[in-house]
Amino acid sequence: MQITRAGEYGVMGLMHLARRRPGQRTMIDEVSRQQRISKSFLAKIFQSLVKAGLVRSIRGAGGGFALAKNPAQIPVLEIIEAVEGRIVFHRCKMARPDCEHVGGCALCGLFERAQDGLKDALTRTTLADLIEQQEKIELTQPKGRLN
Secondary structure, eight states, rough: OOOHHHHHHHHHHHHHHSSSTTTBBBHHHHHHHHHHHOOOHHHHHHHHHTTTEEEEOOOOOEEEEEEESSSOBBBBHHHHHHHOOSOOOGGGGGGTTTTTTTTHHHHHHHHHHHHHHHHHHHHHSBBBHHHHHHHHHHHSSSTTTTO
């Protein structure tokens, strides 16, 4: 299992929106430029985030994108799964009837604990938490250096 660039970019895009005033609209061009993400790729990612109810899309003059929820109410897991789909470490967690070890095995138990730990960490960490951590990082970096 690997969280792809799409999942990472979804989180980065929402962090960008979350750093705006509540309800402030931001054009996809700005997010793309500031985060150095392809505009067309980011637009596809934002479609998934709109569908999941995390982002509002406003059309027309003065339109753009805005967060649909308070950043403190958006767990990172929700963002990643909106873009990537359900996080699954191992086929046993996908309810597949073709497993040769129906009834479970020690390896499946290990994968289940690992998956639960990852999901717990991503659920306990909110978009607001990430922004706070990023701002601390930016305070310690020399001026002119961006991440």
